Amino acid sequence: MHHKRSLLFWGELPPNIYHGISLSNKRILSILSKKFYIYKVKDNAGFGSKISKSCSFITSLFKIIYFSFNKPNIYYSNLPMSTFGLYKTLITIKVVKLVSPKTKIVTHLHRGDFLEFINIKTQKKLIKKSLDIINTIIVLSDKSAFELIKSGLIEPMKITVIPNSIDVLTSPSNINVNRSITQNESYLYCLCNYIPTKRIHCLVDIINKSIFTNTKFNGDKTNIEYMNSLINKDIHSFCYFGGVIDGKEKERKLNTATALVLPSLNEGMPLVILESLAQGTPVICFNIGFISDYLGADYPGLVNDLTDDAMQKKIKWLQSLSSNEYQKLRTLSFNLFWGKYSHENIKNKILHEFEAITLLK
Structure with a gap:
């Protein structure tokens, strides 16, 4: 139906959730829409009671399953540094791979407390399970890449560094x-x-x-x-x-x-x-x-x-x-x-890296 490659995204987006990560998600999806057909599933389960969070996630999961039947080339989400967030991410990854085994899995690590987070045994196991399945993890800097390699939880070839950027309205x-x-x-x-x-x-x-x-x-x-x-x-x-x-x-x-x-x-x-x-x-x-x-x-x-x-x-x-x-x-x-770090400097790197991911074996 679509001549472009396709990408399934699950994560936080403005205006429902407004912070640095959601703004980054919005900007990257806007860039990728030039080369990919985007299926968006918003994650609104970050706030509210445990019941409302669970219900919101279940709703998102059904949408992810539905879009996965379109066999997207890439499934893209953030890698959170919270136990509940990691469980959700791992579940979505496994569901996507079950429905569409050839879909490449890409996660994006924005946080700077990775080494501190994996000091807790249960959290380290969850991270390891996620990193074993993914094809590529995007990090914000060389320091973040070094921390991942130092952890021994992921193959270095799976790590891609893409610096953050922003859109500036004023020239x-x-x-x-x-x-x-x-x-x-x-x-x-x-x-x-x-x-x-x-x-x-x-x-x-x-x-x-x-x-x-x-x-x-x-x-x-x-x-x-x-x-x-x-x-x-x-x-x-x-x-x-x-x-x-x-x-x-x-x-x-x-x-x-x-x-x-x-x-x-x-x-x-x-x-x-x-x-x-x-x-x-x-x-x-x-x-x-x-x-x-x-x-x-x-x-x-x-x-x-x-x-x-x-x-x-x-x-x-x-x-x-x-x-x-x-x-x-x-x-x-x-x-x-x-x-x-201007938008133009980073845009081409984002497009190049995501197109390269679709070619991975």
């Missing part, structure tokens, strides 16, 4: 890289969902106890209890807590910020870092996951000591820069993205 020539650190209405910016593991509360404490600078936040606000705790911590009212933001408005806020500040200690490679670099806005974040693979180990905004005190010192360092020093940092950040 590079129209992005204002020349901004002064002393401009009126200057502010720090934090863009991530309001959940405790992102440690937004730690940044709010730093701002109110020592930095005393206007700081804007945007993200999903569904965790009401956590939102209330953040408001209570903002004793000097330096912080503005906004909701989900996207498109041109997000790019504008990133571009006009003094810096993007991420206080999380549990990341692989957040897309928002690339979004900030694309706008020429410096990033301050902890040196965790694969971030240094992208920024470079000597990127000035990296915080190597994983403490709030070190984060506070790095923000004060930024504030101490002269206008000339700050402008050099913005130019460095801008050139880093557009020289290595």
Whole structure:
């Protein structure tokens, strides 16, 4: 029926679920749609009660079975670092292979805590079972590939490195890289969902106890209890807590910020870092996951000591820069993205790798 090769995808997608992985899924599927006919099955089982999660997964599983009868060339999903998520992924892989044995299995590892995750015996067994079946696992960096090889759980030839990228609505020539650190209405910016593991509360404490600078936040606000705790911590009212933001408005806020500040200690490679670099806005974040693979180990905004005190010192360092020093940092950040991680740079690699997967024996 379809002249293109076909691909069956199961995973999280916006607008139902809005975070770095779902945005990456959307972008990659958009690229692949140029060469593949895409069957999409959305995974909406990440939130809610155990019963609602189970029902949602069962619904997804029936859809996966239905589309598998079309004999897709590739089954593509993410490789989660959670026990429940791994069980679901393994079940879907086995079901697809049962219905369509020739379908190639591709998983995508976004997280940066793989070695830590497999320290637990049951989780290591689940990972091993999944990796034994798949044909290719996509990772975000050379460091991630090295960790997989070091684990001994997968053949190196199954690993493919595809760096993250983003779509930028504003053309590079129209992005204002020349901004002064002393401009009126200057502010720090934090863009991530309001959940405790992102440690937004730690940044709010730093701002109110020592930095005393206007700081804007945007993200999903569904965790009401956590939102209330953040408001209570903002004793000097330096912080503005906004909701989900996207498109041109997000790019504008990133571009006009003094810096993007991420206080999380549990990341692989957040897309928002690339979004900030694309706008020429410096990033301050902890040196965790694969971030240094992208920024470079000597990127000035990296915080190597994983403490709030070190984060506070790095923000004060930024504030101490002269206008000339700050402008050099913005130019460095801008050139880093557009020289290595722009959409055009990554698009051809994605198409090449997925087409090569269909040719595997």
